[in-house]
Amino acid sequence: MNDVLMSTIEQTVLSDYKYGFVSNINAEEAPKGLNEDIIRFISAKKQEPQWLLEWRLKAYRQWLKLEEPKWSNVTYPAIDFQDIIYYSAPKQRVGPNSIDEIDPELKRTFDKLGISLDEQKRLTGVAVDVVVDSVSVATSFKEQLADLGIIFCSISEAIQKHPELVRKYMGSIVPPTDNYFAALNSAVFSDGSFCYIPKGIRCPMELSTYFRINAENTGQFERTLIIAEEGSYVSYLEGCTAPMRDENQLHAAVVELIALDRAEIKYSTVQNWYPGDKNGNGGIYNFVTKRGICQGVNSKISWTQVETGSAITWKYPSVILKGDNSIGEFYSVAVTNNHQQADTGTKMMHLGKNTKSRIVSKGISAGVSNNSYRGLVHVNKNAVNSRNFSQCDSLLLGDKCGAHTFPYIEVKNSSSVVEHEATTSKIGEDQIFYCNQRGIDTETAVALIINGFAKEVMNQLPMEFAVEAQKLLAISLEGSVG
Amino acid sequence: MLTIKNLHAGIETKKILKGIDLEIKAGEVHAIMGPNGSGKSTLASVLAGRENYEITEGSVTYFGKDLLEMSPEDRAREGVFLAFQYPVEIPGLSTTNFIKTSVNEIRKYRGEEPLDAVGFLRLMKEKMALVNIDQSLLSRPLNEGFSGGEKKRNEIFQMAMLQPKLAIMDETDSGLDIDAIRIVANSVNKLRNKDNAVLLVTHYQRLLDYIIPDFVHVMYNGRIVKSGSKELALELEEKGYDFIKHEVSLPEEA
Numbered sequence: 001m002n003d004v005l006m007s008t009i010e011q012t013v014l015s016d017y018k019y020g021f022v023s024n025i026n027a028e029e030a031p032k033g034l035n036e037d038i039i040r041f042i043s044a045k046k047q048e049p050q051w052l053l054e055w056r057l058k059a060y061r062q063w064l065k066l067e068e069p070k071w072s073n074v075t076y077p078a079i080d081f082q083d084i085i086y087y088s089a090p091k092q093r094v095g096p097n098s099i100d101e102i103d104p105e106l107k108r109t110f111d112k113l114g115i116s117l118d119e120q121k122r123l124t125g126v127a128v129d130v131v132v133d134s135v136s137v138a139t140s141f142k143e144q145l146a147d148l149g150i151i152f153c154s155i156s157e158a159i160q161k162h163p164e165l166v167r168k169y170m171g172s173i174v175p176p177t178d179n180y181f182a183a184l185n186s187a188v189f190s191d192g193s194f195c196y197i198p199k200g201i202r203c204p205m206e207l208s209t210y211f212r213i214n215a216e217n218t219g220q221f222e223r224t225l226i227i228a229e230e231g232s233y234v235s236y237l238e239g240c241t242a243p244m245r246d247e248n249q250l251h252a253a254v255v256e257l258i259a260l261d262r263a264e265i266k267y268s269t270v271q272n273w274y275p276g277d278k279n280g281n282g283g284i285y286n287f288v289t290k291r292g293i294c295q296g297v298n299s300k301i302s303w304t305q306v307e308t309g310s311a312i313t314w315k316y317p318s319v320i321l322k323g324d325n326s327i328g329e330f331y332s333v334a335v336t337n338n339h340q341q342a343d344t345g346t347k348m349m350h351l352g353k354n355t356k357s358r359i360v361s362k363g364i365s366a367g368v369s370n371n372s373y374r375g376l377v378h379v380n381k382n383a384v385n386s387r388n389f390s391q392c393d394s395l396l397l398g399d400k401c402g403a404h405t406f407p408y409i410e411v412k413n414s415s416s417v418v419e420h421e422a423t424t425s426k427i428g429e430d431q432i433f434y435c436n437q438r439g440i441d442t443e444t445a446v447a448l449i450i451n452g453f454a455k456e457v458m459n460q461l462p463m464e465f466a467v468e469a470q471k472l473l474a475i476s477l478e479g480s481v482g
Numbered sequence: 483m484l485t486i487k488n489l490h491a492g493i494e495t496k497k498i499l500k501g502i503d504l505e506i507k508a509g510e511v512h513a514i515m516g517p518n519g520s521g522k523s524t525l526a527s528v529l530a531g532r533e534n535y536e537i538t539e540g541s542v543t544y545f546g547k548d549l550l551e552m553s554p555e556d557r558a559r560e561g562v563f564l565a566f567q568y569p570v571e572i573p574g575l576s577t578t579n580f581i582k583t584s585v586n587e588i589r590k591y592r593g594e595e596p597l598d599a600v601g602f603l604r605l606m607k608e609k610m611a612l613v614n615i616d617q618s619l620l621s622r623p624l625n626e627g628f629s630g631g632e633k634k635r636n637e638i639f640q641m642a643m644l645q646p647k648l649a650i651m652d653e654t655d656s657g658l659d660i661d662a663i664r665i666v667a668n669s670v671n672k673l674r675n676k677d678n679a680v681l682l683v684t685h686y687q688r689l690l691d692y693i694i695p696d697f698v699h700v701m702y703n704g705r706i707v708k709s710g711s712k713e714l715a716l717e718l719e720e721k722g723y724d725f726i727k728h729e730v731s732l733p734e735e736a
């Protein structure tokens with residue numbers, strides 16, 4: 001490729017973050033730092049039962065003993081955990097019953113993001129539970145869901161109203177001791193979503209939550225728990241954007257999914273957090289633990305993720321295939337640009353008989369970014385006749401970025417079949433020229449090529465979000481051309 | 483419409499076009515013939531604005547404007563269309579989606595409203611009938627796994643959709659059987675009118691049985707060495723390119 005074209009492509013991908021603004025919500029905060037008193041403060045603030053406070057404290061003490069993981073293919077300056085504010089709540093009148101009652105400043109924030117609640121209300125069949133700075137501020141379609149026995153609320157509310165379910169399942173898939181960031185989350189989680197689908201119920205709408213990091217210096221520690229009882233079905237979408245700022249922000253969420261017999265959970269993520277500026281300053285550290293268990297026979301869990309944001313992403317949505325004939329899927333598009341680093345992939349743990357898993361990972365790297373796929377397929381001795389298929393494709397824009405694939409495969413029986421395919425390609429000058437010759441500018445051409453590359457994953461997204469996700473891919477790779 | 487004067491172009495230190503002069507008026511069809519490697523595709527690429535060719539001398543005027551100053555996408559939007567000798571594949575991108583983007587980008591440039599789904603579909607149906615292309619081909623990823631003939635037909639279809647003022651067709655007939663050639667020729671003939679022009683790069687006289695050119699030019703070693711009427715094509719077919727080599731006295735290589 002010649003230099004002129006190369007620099008055009010580079011300019012195309014050097015975009016400015018479009019959602020960079022800080023909304024001025026008067027936050028009620030905990031003092032900086034982390035100790036047992038802070039945890040007591042959070043727990044008291046949220047009027048939690050004693051067992052939960054103890055659960056948090058236990059996690060905290062465990063966290064103190066753990067080491068920050070160093071094995072991923074990312075580098076970042078040491079995080080000062082005492083320089084983080086662990087609790088912050090936007091001030092607002094108590095209990096907004098309708099979307100129209102929420103803080104007008106907050107509403108404007110969402111308007112700027114192009115995801116105003118008004119607009120979302122109009123989106124057919126989408127219930128929205130908005131988390132801003134760790135506290136749920138608006139919930140819609142609740143009554144409709146309640147009629148079916150579906151519980152969809154913030155985790156704080158679930159702790160108050162459905163403590164038996166929370167106590168039974170929270171931490172059962174990702175124990176507080178699981179890893180460094182999961183332990184931290186267990187100690188200080190502020191809010192998140194809870195979803196319970198009763199036996200035999202097919203949730204009639206996409207459940208959706210927009211997460212947003214807001215007050216400065218506020219670490220975000222979301223906790224999500226989804227339980228699908230026998231024969232039930234739910235599709236859940238998590239989407240997020242964050243305002244621009246200089247200091248790095250830590251985000252360490254935990255998501256747990258439980259699918260009982262014949263239940264199906266489809267979990268989709270569109271992640272668009274601030275990736276930092278062109279020189280690698282600022283941006284979100286996204287260290288997430290996501291895990292689901294196909295507890296019951298013939299159950300299915302499907303993770304779909306479109307990751308365009310964050311300075312650093314460290315994330316491996318996993319499925320434990322415990323029930324016989326259960327199915328795990330992972331569909332991922334990860335875009336890294338400028339100085340972004342992503343180390344993401346999945347773990348498929350085959351424990352039950354005849355279990356199947358499918359992994360489709362599409363990595364797009366631009367700028368001087370680094371994009372790694374890391375996946376483990378483990379097939380247990382008893383998981384006879386199991387199958388896995390993995391496809392990992394990388395697309396490079398320019399020659400200063402990196403794509404890496406780390407597939408780990410462990411098969412402990414002889415009746416199972418594991419297949420892995422991987423490709424790496426570059427956006428060709430001839431492809432761009434072909435588009436140019438049809439009146440399509442380079443920026444749009446790159447977006448078309450990338451959406452084509454990512455299509456198999458995009459097709460997994462719920463229809464109403466696929467369009468938004470496509471725009472996101474384009475936004476994260478657009479910029480001034482020529 | 484198009485005036486090429488003393489055009490010299492090359493890649494790095496290699497000189498490929500060594501002084502091309504050509505005048506194309508609205509309503510005309512020009513055929514360019516010549517042996518492999520004589521620079522036909524290079525000329526087509528330079529006119530379309532491919533950036534890796536360096537233009538060292540000469541000028542190209544298109545409707546009074548300096549074509550060489552325009553970006554490739556603006557040339558396309560101003561009505562220059564290149565049917566590629568080797569159309570590229572874009573995995574995963576549906577052909578229909580690609581063409582819709584193209585049509586609407588060009589409309590936008592002209593200050594027209596984008597075609598909505600219904601309007602686009604109507605246009606597509608009309609042009610599909612014209613060039614005899616199958617719907618199923620258009621729902622597949624752009625040129626991915628298309629046979630040679632399917633790729634060429636897709637080029638013609640795009641040409642029909644975009645209705646260019648200047649269509650440059652680079653060996654669109656190569657690799658096609660006689661039925662396919664007839665369809666290509668038919669499509670071109672239906673698209674021809676007094677306001678547009680066609681520059682036809684071809685190896686074979688047989689396409690010119692169906693598309694009657696107003697002028698035939700013979701290109702050799704980066705120059706147009708002979709121009710004439712359609713009879714020149716027949717003469718070439720009969721005698722081969724060798725007679726050209728003997729007939730024209732070629733200056734020494736630099």
Ligand SMILES: Nc1ncnc2c1ncn2[C@@H]1O[C@H](COP(=O)(O)OP(=O)(O)O)[C@@H](O)[C@H]1O
Binds near residue numbers: 522523
């Ligand atoms: N990208 C390129 N790099 C190097 N040489 C090239 C390139 N494109 C064309 N050429 C050379 O220029 C000459 C003319 O090629 P081309 O225009 O494709 O001829 P034609 O289409 O008449 O067969 C050939 O010698 C070819 O090898």
Ligand SMILES: [Mg+2]
Binds near residue numbers: 522652653
């Ligand atoms: Mg050629």
